Amino acid sequence: MIEALLAIVVAASIYAMLSKDLLHGAIALSLTSVLSAAIFFLAMAPDVAITEAAVGAGLSTIVFVWAIRNTERTDRS
Amino acid sequence: MRRHRWLSAATGLSAAALALAVLAPLVTHGVGWPTAARDTIAADGYAATGATNLVSAIYLGYRAFDTLGETIVLLVALAGSMALVASTPGRPDLAADAAGGLADRRGAGHTDVINVIAGKLAPIVLLFGAYVMLYGHASPGGGFQGGVALASGVIFIAIGRRAGGVGRISPSIAAFGPRALSRIEAIAFASILALSFPGSGDALAGLIGAIGEAAGGSGERAATVAPIIVLNIGIGLKVGSGVALTCVMMLGGERE
Numbered sequence: 001m002i003e004a005l006l007a008i009v010v011a012a013s014i015y016a017m018l019s020k021d022l023l024h025g026a027i028a029l030s031l032t033s034v035l036s037a038a039i040f041f042l043a044m045a046p047d048v049a050i051t052e053a054a055v056g057a058g059l060s061t062i063v064f065v066w067a068i069r070n071t072e073r074t075d076r077s
Numbered sequence: 078m079r080r081h082r083w084l085s086a087a088t089g090l091s092a093a094a095l096a097l098a099v100l101a102p103l104v105t106h107g108v109g110w111p112t113a114a115r116d117t118i119a120a121d122g123y124a125a126t127g128a129t130n131l132v133s134a135i136y137l138g139y140r141a142f143d144t145l146g147e148t149i150v151l152l153v154a155l156a157g158s159m160a161l162v163a164s165t166p167g168r169p170d171l172a173a174d175a176a177g178g179l180a181d182r183r184g185a186g187h188t189d190v191i192n193v194i195a196g197k198l199a200p201i202v203l204l205f206g207a208y209v210m211l212y213g214h215a216s217p218g219g220g221f222q223g224g225v226a227l228a229s230g231v232i233f234i235a236i237g238r239r240a241g242g243v244g245r246i247s248p249s250i251a252a253f254g255p256r257a258l259s260r261i262e263a264i265a266f267a268s269i270l271a272l273s274f275p276g277s278g279d280a281l282a283g284l285i286g287a288i289g290e291a292a293g294g295s296g297e298r299a300a301t302v303a304p305i306i307v308l309n310i311g312i313g314l315k316v317g318s319g320v321a322l323t324c325v326m327m328l329g330g331e332r333e
Binding site: 046047049050051059062063066 | 158217
C-alpha cells in the first residue's frame with residue numbers, strides 16, 4: 001500500500017517539475033502532499049499527517065495559486 | 078539553455094550522491110538507533126507532563142523552548158510574506174476592512190457552488206481545528222496542527238465572502254477580518270512569551286491545581302497538564318491567525 005502511494009508521489013513530483021503549465025504543476029504538488037499525508041497516517045504518525053494535509057495540500061497550494069495568478073501561468077523556458 | 082540543463086542535472090546527481098554517502102552508513106551499518114531518550118520518555122513522559130499524547134509531551138513538556146524558537150521563525154517568515162503581499166498593487170486596505178470590506182469585491186468568480194461549499198465547510202473545519210488544538214495533549218494533534226486547520230476555516234470564510242457572502246455566516250463579521258486576526262496573533266504571541274518566563278509554568282500549574290481542588294477533584298493531573306494545554310491554545314491561535322491573515326490578504330489582494 002505504502003509502496004504504491006510512494007510510486008504515485010514520485011510520478012506526480014516528476015510531472016510537477018516537467019509541466020509547462022504552472023497551475024497543473026501546483027495541483028500535482030498538492031496531490032503529492034495529500035498522498036504523503038496518507039503515507040504518514042499509514043506509518044502511524046497522525047500528528048504529522050494532519051500537518052502535512054493542512055499545510056501541504058491546503059495553505060501552500062493557496063500561496064502557489066496566488067503567485068501564479070499574479071504572475072504568468074506558463075513556464076517560459 | 079541546453080548547457081544549463083546538463084549543469085543542473087550534474088548538480089542534482091552530485092547532491093544525491095553526497096546525501097547517499099552520508100545516509101548509507103546509518104542504514105547499512107549494524108549500529109542500532111539511540112534508545113536512551115526514547116525509553117526515558119516512554120517510561121516517564123505521562124507522569125512528568127500529564128499528556129497521553131507523547132508527541133505533545135515531548136515538544137511542549139520537554140522541549141517547549143524549541144517550540145518557542147519555531148514560533149519565532151514562523152513569525153519572521155509570515156512578516157516577510159506579508160511585506161511582499163502588502164507591496165503588491167491592489168492590496169486590501171487594512172484600515173478600510175471594518176465591516177464586509179472584502180464582501181464588496183464581488184467579482185466574476187461569484188458562484189453558488191463556492192458559496193454553498195465554503196459556507197457548509199467553514200464551521201466544520203473551524204470546529205475540527207478547535208478540537209485538534211484543545212485536545213492536543215490527549216489525541217493526535219496540537220497547537221500547530223489545530224492552528225493550521227483553524228486557518229483553513231477562516232480561509233473558507235474569506236473565499237465565500239469574496240464570492241458574495243457565505244450562507245449563514247454574515248459577511249459583516251469583522252472577527253475574521255485582517256485587523257482582528259492581527260490583534261489575535263499579537264495577543265497569542267505575547268501570552269506564549271509570558272509563559273516562557275521561568276516559573277510561570279509552575280505558577281499556572283499551581284493555579285489550575287488550586288481551581289481543580291476547589292471544584293472537588295484532586296486537581297493533580299489537571300495541574301500537571303495545564304501548561305501544555307495553555308501553550309497549545311496560544312500556539313494554535315498564533316499560528317492560525319498568522320497564516321489566515323497572510324492568506325486572507327492574498328485573496329483580497331486580487332483585482333478581478
